[in-house]
Amino acid sequence: MPHLLFDRIDEPGLNTIPVYERRGGYSALRKALQMPPEAIVEELSQSGIRGRGGAGFKMGQKASFLPKGEMAKYLTCNADESEPGTFKDRELMQKSPHTLIEGIIITTYATGIHHAFIYIRGEYQLQADILDAAVAEAEAAGYLGENILGSGHSLKLVVHRGAGAYICGEETGLLDSLEGKRGNPRLKPPFPAIEGLYAGPTLVNNVETLGTVPTIINMGGADYAKIGTEGSTGTKLISVSGDVQRPGNYEIELGISSREIIYGLCGGPKPGRTVKMWFPGGSSSPVLLEQDLDLSYDFDTLAKAGSMLGSGAIIVVDDSHSAFEVMQKVVKFYAHESCGKCVPCREGTNWTNKFLARIEAGESTPMDLDILASVQSQIIGNCLCVLGDAMAMPVGSIVAKFRDELEAEIEAARERANALPLTDTEDLLALSAH
Amino acid sequence: MSSIDRRPPVRRYEHGSRVPGWDEAVDLTKPPATVPDPALTPVPEELRAAIEAEMAKYPDRKSASIPALHLAQRHHGWCSPEAIKQVACVMRLTPAYLTSVASFYDMFYLQPKPKHDVYVCTNITCSLLGADELYERMCEAAEGHDISVRGFECLGACDIGPMASVDGEYVGPLNLDDPKLIVEDIEAGRPVLEHKQLRRRAVADAKGRVDDFDGIAPVGQEGN
Ligand SMILES: Cc1cc2nc3c(=O)[nH]c(=O)nc-3n(C[C@H](O)[C@H](O)[C@H](O)COP(=O)(O)O)c2cc1C
Numbered sequence: 113m114p115h116l117l118f119d120r121i122d123e124p125g126l127n128t129i130p131v132y133e134r135r136g137g138y139s140a141l142r143k144a145l146q147m148p149p150e151a152i153v154e155e156l157s158q159s160g161i162r163g164r165g166g167a168g169f170k171m172g173q174k175a176s177f178l179p180k181g182e183m184a185k186y187l188t189c190n191a192d193e194s195e196p197g198t199f200k201d202r203e204l205m206q207k208s209p210h211t212l213i214e215g216i217i218i219t220t221y222a223t224g225i226h227h228a229f230i231y232i233r234g235e236y237q238l239q240a241d242i243l244d245a246a247v248a249e250a251e252a253a254g255y256l257g258e259n260i261l262g263s264g265h266s267l268k269l270v271v272h273r274g275a276g277a278y279i280c281g282e283e284t285g286l287l288d289s290l291e292g293k294r295g296n297p298r299l300k301p302p303f304p305a306i307e308g309l310y311a312g313p314t315l316v317n318n319v320e321t322l323g324t325v326p327t328i329i330n331m332g333g334a335d336y337a338k339i340g341t342e343g344s345t346g347t348k349l350i351s352v353s354g355d356v357q358r359p360g361n362y363e364i365e366l367g368i369s370s371r372e373i374i375y376g377l378c379g380g381p382k383p384g385r386t387v388k389m390w391f392p393g394g395s396s397s398p399v400l401l402e403q404d405l406d407l408s409y410d411f412d413t414l415a416k417a418g419s420m421l422g423s424g425a426i427i428v429v430d431d432s433h434s435a436f437e438v439m440q441k442v443v444k445f446y447a448h449e450s451c452g453k454c455v456p457c458r459e460g461t462n463w464t465n466k467f468l469a470r471i472e473a474g475e476s477t478p479m480d481l482d483i484l485a486s487v488q489s490q491i492i493g494n495c496l497c498v499l500g501d502a503m504a505m506p507v508g509s510i511v512a513k514f515r516d517e518l519e520a521e522i523e524a525a526r527e528r529a530n531a532l533p534l535t536d537t538e539d540l541l542a543l544s545a546h
Numbered sequence: 547m548s549s550i551d552r553r554p555p556v557r558r559y560e561h562g563s564r565v566p567g568w569d570e571a572v573d574l575t576k577p578p579a580t581v582p583d584p585a586l587t588p589v590p591e592e593l594r595a596a597i598e599a600e601m602a603k604y605p606d607r608k609s610a611s612i613p614a615l616h617l618a619q620r621h622h623g624w625c626s627p628e629a630i631k632q633v634a635c636v637m638r639l640t641p642a643y644l645t646s647v648a649s650f651y652d653m654f655y656l657q658p659k660p661k662h663d664v665y666v667c668t669n670i671t672c673s674l675l676g677a678d679e680l681y682e683r684m685c686e687a688a689e690g691h692d693i694s695v696r697g698f699e700c701l702g703a704c705d706i707g708p709m710a711s712v713d714g715e716y717v718g719p720l721n722l723d724d725p726k727l728i729v730e731d732i733e734a735g736r737p738v739l740e741h742k743q744l745r746r747r748a749v750a751d752a753k754g755r756v757d758d759f760d761g762i763a764p765v766g767q768e769g770n
């Protein structure tokens with residue numbers, strides 16, 4: 113399997129142009145600048161690469177939605193990386209920032225954009241400092257600025273630091289935040305490709321997506337498409353964390369088995385423990401079970417299994433943890449991060465959070481799990497963005513897959529709290545009269 | 547704002563609404579603050595220059611709101627009314643607008659805060675690995691020191707969980723003895739837990755590794 117992004121990424125000095133160039137860096141840019149812009153978009157389409165940020169939308173197609181011709185258009189690189197479990201962009205930006213910068217220059221040349229931003233989460237201070245230095249170095253080398261390498265293409269690239277808000281990873285929340293506002297998502301359509309930053313057409317792509325562009329140009333789209341599976345081409349950076357012995361970032365060919373990742377690469381849970389559940393694509397993805405470990409790790413297979421590949425962040429939970437504990441952590445996060453703009457999300461996430469506190473306090477009955485599940489289904493599809501869905505989907509899946517355990521948890525909590533035992537309907541009636 | 551909130555829960559009336567005093571009251575008798583008058587609003591020269599440099603980077607100066615608030619917070623220690631007024635003066639915006647922005651983001655403080663920041667990640671992966679107890683220990687260790695400890699959402703470093711960001715430096719995996727060492731390092735003005743810093747960590751992927759890895763991430767030009 114080829115390593116396209118992570119190959120010897122630990123090499124000292126790779127964050128500087130001399131080492132990056134010695135390893136072939138910026139050759140894709142030179143090649144691209146000889147090609148007509150449309151031919152580059154065509155290569156991207158042929159490569160079949162799907163967005164690496166979460167939604168998996170085809171990159172070539174998104175780039176082709178941008179209106180052609182000279183006008184104020186923008187590119188925004190999404191480096192907000194706040195989806196719990198995800199930390200792959202961090203490693204790429206820290207160790208090989210020019211991979212991203214080169215990808216951005218090529219993409220802007222292909223789409224006729226002259227103003228680009230990297231929106232990086234404020235907590236990534238080291239990585240933002242490294243990017244700042246790399247951008248300055250690229251400017252000095254003539255890769256950024258006016259008339260890049262004599263091609264006539266010019267580009268201004270700005271590293272913009274956020275200040276701690278998960279919702280700013282959502283593309284329209286990101287655009288509002290970049291305009292200096294609270295990061296509230298916008299109504300779509302119009303999609304950013306038509307009306308985005310400062311109301312101009314805007315291309316929003318993830319760090320890894322843009323970082324793969326130089327490779328695609330070097331290899332050619334058709335050859336890139338031979339890696340991976342038909343619907344999920346290429347390699348993918350994955351972040352594996354939780355109950356595994358070797359957590360961290362790995363580059364894999366899409367389509368290898370999930371067991372190979374969790375056990376082969378990461379060593380599986382500690383000896384004596386088994387996988388109880390795993391999130392295949394960040395905490396927003398519905399959980400899968402031990403029996404799903406042989407699923408091929410690619411966009412389509414995981415979607416068919418009722419979950420999603422998302423950002424490529426695998427969180428493994430072993431059998432020493434309760435399903436309730438996992439659910440509670442997930443819910444707290446989304447309740448805290450809901451921006452408050454749409455009612456189903458704002459109220460739904462906070463209601464769910466309080467509801468779980470009620471379970472913990474021994475004030476619920478197993479029947480309440482149905483209410484919990486039905487509230488989740490009221491959130492899905494009813495908001496401007498999918499932050500609420502991102503809580504509702506994993507919570508719904510945990511309730512469905514661990515119902516017995518959750519019911520036992522409710523009973524145990526009731527016992528701890530000395531609540532009335534639920535023996536017959538009279539007790540229930542007495543309870544509801546309270 | 548933090549995920550583990552140590553404040554007492556907001557009291558409520560029987561029918562559910564909040565008891566007055568849970569949030570800051572707005573003084574309705576005060577006239578709304580307008581864009582501050584430069585003649586009457588002294589702004590430290592270096593802060594002004596830095597904010598103006600940020601504004602120059604964007605097609606629309608408003609885009610510099612977050613960078614400018616970062617600058618002002620660093621200068622004043624927190625986003626005090628004075629800090630916000632100075633940013634408003636340089637950017638030609640109203641203090642109310644900037645307050646609304648600052649209050650949205652976790653990294654801005656609208657209340658005075660201790661000098662040093664420790665964010666302990668208490669999100670899913672870190673908590674599976676013991677972050678809640680670590681957070682308690684960190685709070686105990688920081689007691690009496692000029693250090694603010696917050697439970698934070700996923701900081702994007704679950705591979706070193708349980709972890710913390712100490713004045714921006716990521717360290718992990720932490721054990722229950724580390725909080726004490728972190729406080730000692732902060733007090734001594736040393737780099738925190740050098741051997742556990744993320745910047746010194748090799749990539750997990752075997753093919754990403756090299757024999758001559760020096761284990762130190764390059765430092766960028768200027769810190770933010
Ligand atoms: C709540 C929420 C948070 C998101 N966070 C991120 C993020 O941190 N990084 C990212 O690249 N995409 C994130 N996305 C996905 C973006 O909206 C967008 O689809 C993506 O940046 C597009 O880039 P891609 O096509 O290259 O994947 C998030 C989406 C939602 C709904």
Ligand code: FES
Binds near residue numbers: 703
């Ligand atoms: S869960 Fe702690 S850093 Fe991601």
